[in-house]
Amino acid sequence: MKVLHLITGAETGGSRKHVITLLEQFGREEAVLAVMHEGPFAEEARANGIRTEVFAQSSRYDLSILNKLVQFIRSENFTILHTHGPRANLFGIYLKKKTGICWVTTVHSDPALDFVKSGIKGKVFTALSMYAVKKMDGYFAVSERFKQNLMNLGIDGRKIQTVYNGIHFTDEKAAPVPRRELGVEEADFVLAMVARLHPIKGHTVVFEAMKAIDEAERPHLLLVGDGPIKAELEKETARLGLDSHVHFLGFRSDVDQIYAAADLALLASYSESFPLALLEAANQRVPIVTTDVGGVKELVEDGSTGWVVPVKDAAAYAEALRQAIRRQEEGQLQEMGEILYQYASSRYSLEQLEEATRAQYERLLRKQK
Known part of the structure; x- marks a missing residue:
């Protein structure tokens, strides 16, 4: 099993933290992070020992990286593509078509609300995002309630695995900022x-x-x-x-x-x-x-x-x-x-996060054989 995680790399919120803490639980040769921007996200991932590759875009509409990603997936023999976020999910449609790779996602937010207050462009992106979300081989829901939300979109519940978020819990509180x-x-x-x-x-x-x-x-x-x-x-x-x-x-x-x-x-x-x-x-x-x-x-x-x-x-x-x-x-x-x-x-430990994620990966790979 070898997993490529794809995300824009511009995120600063919970999805960034989730991806980094998840990949820390896997070996460098088991899981690789691909981002579309060089910056704090990529730097933090590298500092935490995660192999990180940058497929830089000249703009968010630059699709030239798609064929580079296809070549990367083939040359490195990835078995699973794990996308995070609307743009990565949209790119996943093309990557799945060209490589046949097993494709999963973690839905970090409601895809129907990702582009609120974005006008006509937001409505177009929302429609594309909703289309992409329905094309994956498997899904991670970080709560039972969110699993139900995905099922309400028409996704087969058998494809969805509830995997609770996890962090490293410390024995002592941090030293507070004065x-x-x-x-x-x-x-x-x-x-x-x-x-x-x-x-x-x-x-x-x-x-x-x-x-x-x-x-x-x-x-x-x-x-x-x-x-x-x-x-x-x-x-x-x-x-x-x-x-x-x-x-x-x-x-x-x-x-x-x-x-x-x-x-x-x-x-x-x-x-x-x-x-x-x-x-x-x-x-x-x-x-x-x-x-x-x-x-x-x-x-x-x-x-x-x-x-x-x-x-x-x-x-x-x-x-x-x-x-x-x-x-x-x-x-x-x-x-x-x-x-x-x-x-x-x-x-909500990191141990349960890794075990549940790994089990879903293995289940999907067995199903594809």
Whole structure:
């Protein structure tokens, strides 16, 4: 078995973390990473011992790399192509046709929502992406709920394997970034939200929830990530009068240390599969407020290890934040984080990720013989 993982290489969010942590579990000759951009993703993969090949595009519409990929697959005798993301999935159609390779994907987001707010071009790309997703030989769903979503698209459930995301859980918390370096004080109630600045991530719902909380107890929000709507979000915080409470930190490589400096972790997405960011928060013993997406209810027990609220419901989100603040005042929030850590570390390990992924690969190869 030899697997080629194909992804654009421009990702900065959970899919990037997922791919790198997954490939670290396989040997250099078993799994190879192919990206379409040289940059931080490729550098991080190499630093983690992953063989990484760059098939550079002059633009996202440059299709000249397709024949190079075909030649690479044939010359290296890959048996499985594992694509990640809409562009890689589209390219997979051609690569499958030319090589006959066994083709699988991990769907990291709802393909129907990948190109929201992108106009007519977005509608075209969405249609192409939905077409590609239905052409694979096998699928990885990172929660049972997301497996059902794929089946609702008409995909045969027998082709889908639920494989929970995993991370390396540590025995101790990370050393927190000093709060003053992040623009907050020791006495502040601090929220950390690690997410691309993209419409689907629901940042504005969090802003509205914060606005609904009395200014005297209003929390501070650390936003980790970058993306296409940064300027739009900055304008929204100004409009709501939240400038002094929302801190745009950009892309950071010290996410663990930022979570360790926070009191609460947030997810407000309209759609997700199973966010790695929540596992990273759990590893730092930080309770979570999350929207009810993907497999989050398989991790967060409402009222015990965090709060699960309806999607796009700013009022419910604000109430969850108020409850978290009360728990902090009563000295109970830290205990919630410890319970979350114990549960997550026993269920979402890298070992289970590797074993389940390898088993699906082998099952599909046997089926093709």
